[in-house]
Amino acid sequence: MDIFTAGRDFVRRDARVLERRLFASVFEGADPQGVVDALRGFQNADGGFGQGLEPDKRCPDSLPLDVEVAFDTMLAAGARDEDMIRRAVDWLDSVATPDGAVPLCGPAVEGYPRAEHITEWTYQPGINPTAGLVGRLHKLGVEHPWRDRAAAWCATELAAGFPEDAHGLHEALEFLEHTADADFDRVREWLPKLQHYRGDAADPSYGVTPLHLAPTPDSFWRPLFTDAQLEAHLDRLVEDQQDDGGWAITWEPPGPAATLEYRGIVTVGALRTLKAYNRL
Secondary structure, eight states: OOHHHHHHHHHHHHSOHHHHHHHHHHHHOOOTHHHHHHHHTTBOTTSOBOTTSSTTBOOOSOOHHHHHHHHHHHHHHTOOOHHHHHHHHHHHHHHSOTTSOOOSOOGGGGGSOBOTTOSGGGGSOOHHHHHHHHHHHHHHTOOOHHHHHHHHHHHHHHHHOOOSBHHHHHHHHHHHTTSSOOOHHHHHHHGGGOBTBOOOTTOOSSOBOHHHHOOSTTOTTGGGSOHHHHHHHHHHHHHTBOTTSSBOOSSOOSSHHHHHHHHHHHHHHHHHHHHHTTOO
């Protein structure tokens, strides 16, 4: 069975409704409105997103991490719902620091099953996820007072120094591509110093790879990498497809359902990247 068919069958069999509708939108021409409809079940009355949209915590409360996943999903589908987005940004505004920064999660997660890495560090407002949220709002074409306030905070933080973790830099790059401060040489020099950056395609460990930073050939940060680097990671992505058609994850979610949910997310993501680079 070919890569695409095996991946499609995994999504149809084991992914949740949201990823099935995203797959149908991206690969089968389905109306992207179906993705928005699926996201509604994760949006709370306060406007934020929760209900385990990001599967590593089973917390129903609204969290900035879940808002980011909602924005990512809409962008992937080419879908948008003005009211849905506006309510979510109003919620971000309501929980942000006076400067506009937000954390990934909050103490509400402690009452629910969660992955071991979802601890107190995720309660601290930071570049991850503030910068990534601002960048995604730029991509969605959404203006908002919170976006402007948070962008000013991010610019000040990043002028003082880049994050030391690859996830943080990934978020920073989402923001920097919409500013005048996109310094490729500075980023290229910083990448090897990062924790959790996996530049070597032969390294099987958990980490952020060049394909996360340049998931399509026309990605803004594509010039950071050589053709050989990207080809090696694309080869690795193909090799990493599992016998059941899906892609595995390299961390421990809080349970079997969350594991399958996350495998659905990364499988659709892998297929999207392989399609973008003409590998399907």
